[in-house]
């Protein structure tokens with residue numbers, strides 16, 4: 001069974017509260033998502049491997065540690081997942097970025113694939129899939145399945161707000177994929193929106209409604 005990591009750091013919770021507020025505009029929403037992504041990134045990357053590197057300080061030579069950042073890929077689920085890339089990239093600037101385009105059919109709520117462009121060596125990398133909303137879990141599960149078909153074996157899912165339904169679906173279809181979330185909300189409404197949630201993440205990031 002995959003692990004569920006709830007990032008309840010006070011700064012993450014504080015920023016999330018502002019994002020949830022319907023009076024928060026796109027500019028602030030984007031900036032806060034960026035900041036939270038960086039903060040969550042600390043936890044998502046907490047156990048990534050370090051390598052020895054020989055360096056020279058002004059005093060002497062030493063064997064120091066460096067992150068094998070070349071082994072990481074960030075894969076946002078378009079559109080809303082894009083809002084979490086910059087924060088992670090600030091943390092790991094050499095990470096490669098792939099893109100998976102999925103949107104939910106408004107009636108069936110099933111994800112529809114429209115784009116996929118991934119680094120050639122994605123199968124050799126730790127992949128962090130980003131999407132602010134884990135609702136029914138359909139989009140996350142499909143994106144993870146697409147990555148597994150490309151040979152990825154080391155995948156983590158980073159979202160902002162989730163619900164038990166979506167968590168259960170990911171854990172049952174992809175028990176090897178750990179989930180990182182800042183909040184587990186109550187339930188989905190009749191339109192498969194998270195309650196209380198924060199509304200439509202893509203629209204709030206890009207100002208499309």
Ligand code: PRP
Nearest residue numbers: 078079080103104135136137138139202
């Ligand atoms: C939203 C969100 C997730 C998906 C979550 O995307 O960003 O990708 O819904 O729902 P699910 O867990 O039920 O699949 P949306 O389809 O609205 O597309 P957008 O990001 O382009 O706005």
Ligand code: URA
Nearest residue numbers: 135193194199200201
């Ligand atoms: N997608 C969103 O953007 N918000 C939700 O609450 C559910 C799916």
